[in-house]
Amino acid sequence: MANALVIGMGGVGSVIGQKLHEYDCFEKIVLADVEPSFAQHLHGKTVDSRFLVATLNAMDTNQLTAFLREHQIHVTLNACTWQANHSVLEACLQAGSHYLDMAADIYSPQGVKRPNKNSYEAEIEKFDAGFREKGLAGVLCMGCDPGAVNVFARWAMDRLDSAESIRVLDADNAEVRGYRFAVLFSPETLFEELGAVPYFVKDGRVTSGKPLETEVEWVRFPPPLGLMKTYAVAHEEGVSLGLYPPFVAKGVRSSVFKYTLSDKVVGIAKSLALLDADTWKKVRVDGAEVAPLRVVCANLPKPAALGATVDGYSCVGAEVLGRKDGKRVEYFVYTMDNHREAFERYGYSLTVVQTGIPPALTAKLLVTGEIRERGVMMPEALNPEPLMNQFSKEGLQIFVERREVAPL
Numbered sequence: 001m002a003n004a005l006v007i008g009m010g011g012v013g014s015v016i017g018q019k020l021h022e023y024d025c026f027e028k029i030v031l032a033d034v035e036p037s038f039a040q041h042l043h044g045k046t047v048d049s050r051f052l053v054a055t056l057n058a059m060d061t062n063q064l065t066a067f068l069r070e071h072q073i074h075v076t077l078n079a080c081t082w083q084a085n086h087s088v089l090e091a092c093l094q095a096g097s098h099y100l101d102m103a104a105d106i107y108s109p110q111g112v113k114r115p116n117k118n119s120y121e122a123e124i125e126k127f128d129a130g131f132r133e134k135g136l137a138g139v140l141c142m143g144c145d146p147g148a149v150n151v152f153a154r155w156a157m158d159r160l161d162s163a164e165s166i167r168v169l170d171a172d173n174a175e176v177r178g179y180r181f182a183v184l185f186s187p188e189t190l191f192e193e194l195g196a197v198p199y200f201v202k203d204g205r206v207t208s209g210k211p212l213e214t215e216v217e218w219v220r221f222p223p224p225l226g227l228m229k230t231y232a233v234a235h236e237e238g239v240s241l242g243l244y245p246p247f248v249a250k251g252v253r254s255s256v257f258k259y260t261l262s263d264k265v266v267g268i269a270k271s272l273a274l275l276d277a278d279t280w281k282k283v284r285v286d287g288a289e290v291a292p293l294r295v296v297c298a299n300l301p302k303p304a305a306l307g308a309t310v311d312g313y314s315c316v317g318a319e320v321l322g323r324k325d326g327k328r329v330e331y332f333v334y335t336m337d338n339h340r341e342a343f344e345r346y347g348y349s350l351t352v353v354q355t356g357i358p359p360a361l362t363a364k365l366l367v368t369g370e371i372r373e374r375g376v377m378m379p380e381a382l383n384p385e386p387l388m389n390q391f392s393k394e395g396l397q398i399f400v401e402r403r404e405v406a407p408l
Helices: 011-021 037-045 061-070 082-095 120-133 148-157 187-195 236-243 245-249 263-274 292-297 339-346 350-367
Strands: 002-007 026-033 051-055 075-078 098-101 137-139 162-172 199-202 205-208 217-221 226-232 254-260 283-285 288-290 313-324 327-338 375-377 398-405
Touching: 002 011, 002 061, 002 350, 011 026, 011 037, 011 075, 011 350, 026 037, 037 051, 061 082, 075 082, 075 350, 082 098, 082 120, 098 350, 120 137, 120 375, 137 350, 148 162, 148 236, 148 245, 148 313, 148 327, 148 350, 162 217, 162 226, 162 236, 187 263, 187 292, 199 236, 205 236, 217 254, 236 245, 236 254, 288 292, 313 350, 327 339, 327 350, 339 350
Parallel strands: 002 026, 002 075, 026 051, 075 098, 098 137, 137 375, 162 254
Antiparallel strands: 162 313, 199 205, 199 254, 217 226, 226 254, 283 288, 313 327, 327 398
């Protein structure tokens, strides 16, 4: 029996906690936050609860390290914003806990300076050796996208003799009732991504473009979504999949992340960028220092509270183009579900459910020994089979489209 810590109890953290509670391999599951009201709610509504609620600051490395040791935590799931990643990674390394998170800082290549740079590459560089030495796993960006889609891409790559390109595609036609505007996951994360320079791999090199103007194309998604407009957006997997050495060795020369966005979202994002309001860099207003992005999002509804108001579908997948036995083969591996049905099953919106299931399942497979990789890594470095064998059973329904092209 193992003990787990979920730190950061918003919608995603709540889904992670709920899923972990379904697994018999966990004796105690600690739900922690600086403001633990969501944790207390989940604890209170859970029958025969094995939850322990704690007030913790993810940025306080010493406090967190002591807590992990005291409670003998085997795996820590960091559902905070990326600013806490280094602190929680350091605490896990010192205390001997496996580590999972859902996102890193916006990617920027070597030579491009960003304040508070905290990309997945920086995390691997700083922590990989220490985690390997202690026999620990640190799986970065293990949400849905990035996360499950990286696993989808690896699964498809393992079935090809060679490959040339990987596209991660995220489509959603959700409508939120009762609000003039709402975002289904962290609005700070969304607007930071949309305002950031999108990096992707093209012709074997990291390439940049203009936010919401680069790699714009119409993509046909499975019904009922159909034809939707997509934009290249700053996402970790848009770069990591194209640079992962085993994929490059198989011939991959390009990778990109593309997101469908409504005209309203595009307009808001461009307006925030024009006003320099899509940044975490604090400015002084009326004697107080505030991050403009926090102010912009302060009055938006919390994603964890939106589930009952959302209708529509979401499709998130990885498209891999390559060859097998001399034939051109295309894989599209994706998860797709209905927002309303997901809320009725879980009590949370589909977006946070899709993000929460992969790290919870990965934590289970880590403590049961089915995931054996060690060190700090992106999800494409994991053997995909244990995850792919269980995703659908755990509630992340997986579909595979395989298209084969050969001359008559």
